[in-house]
Amino acid sequence: MPVRVAALPRDPALYQRVVDIPLTAEERRRVRRRLAAPDGEEVWLELPTGTILRPGQILAVVEGTAYRVVAAEEDVLLVFPLSPGQGVGIGHLIGNLHRDVVVEGDVAIVLWDPVLADRLRRLGVRVERARRPFGGDVPAPHGH
Known part of the structure; x- marks a missing residue:
């Protein structure tokens, strides 16, 4: 019998075992669907629209x-600013593009975007493509 999830536990009970369900940033926004947990359990998400899983x-x-x-x-772009000033400029550019960014030490991490990578390279910024977990969000649709 599948596990139905219509609300997230506010105060989870003590548990003996944890089963991790890996989801990409985009998948963490899709909260009405079926998931297959690695232990074979079927988890049905029926969460309110707008919920973002973390x-x-x-x-x-x-x-x-x-x-x-x-x-x-998932594919990410690692951005290595040469100075704090360059880091501020990179943050401004990424923010204007409404991309989520995760900062780990001196490295900014965003979801892979070849156009952004090219733009940063042309500005003299060192960037690398990598495959690793991304803890941020995928950009949400918006308007100005």
């Missing part, structure tokens, strides 16, 4: 087993 979030606790969201590996 890495580390517990979806459900069933018979002592917690089902937890983790960031799946």
